[in-house]
Amino acid sequence: MTQSIFLPDESATLAMGTQWARCVAAPLVIYLNGDLGMGKTTFVRGLLRGLGYQGAVKSPTYAIVESYRLPEYELNHFDLYRFSYPEEWQDAGLDDFFSGNHVNLIEWAVQGGEFVPAPDLVITFSMQNGGRLCIVAAHSASGQRSLNLWQN
Incomplete structure (x- = not known):
């Protein structure tokens, strides 16, 4: 299931990131998809706020990853843009961030190839009418629960 929203x-x-705080x-x-400057880190900033x-x-x-300790879990924000080859995922020991109670947001996941864990949600930002079109797609039951919470 997908949902889209225009962000002017x-x-x-x-604000969208802030709304998602109650949904994760x-x-x-x-996965956070979109070209450079599309608002991926801005979304994460709103979510953390x-x-x-x-x-x-x-x-x-x-840094490849910035980690934030929160009361209920750790949130990790990854950016794989600078990866030259997918094996850098393993070289950096990034699997360790996926073995516990974490919310992991990954920019440029495609750069990590098959080493990157599958997404529960994919949020894609693209240019539209001077703003951004944001499309959210659920890829698992937990992703669907988050999307349902956001839609309601």
């Missing part, structure tokens, strides 16, 4: 600006993307529960894997995180939220482009 950055504040709408932040660990364990969960979310909605979860009560008040610290800095930066893009993990250079």
Whole structure:
């Protein structure tokens, strides 16, 4: 099942992330798809604000992963854009982030090839009419539960 929403600006993307805070529960894997500058990290910033995180939220482009300890679980934000080959997933030991109570958001998951765990949700951002079209697709039962919560 999929759902789409038009996001006219950055504040709408932040607000959408904040709305999703009530819809995610660990364990969960979310792929964030879209070209550079589409709002993927902005969405994560909104999500973390909605979860009560008040610290800095930066893009993990250079660090590969930024982790945030929250009361109920750890949220990990990955960016695989700089991967030259999929095996870098294993070289970096990223599987360790998927063995516990985590919500994992992955930008550029395709760069990790078959090593990246399958998504529960895929959120895709693309340009449309000066804003962003966001399409959310559920790929598992837990992804569908999250999507249902967001739709209601």
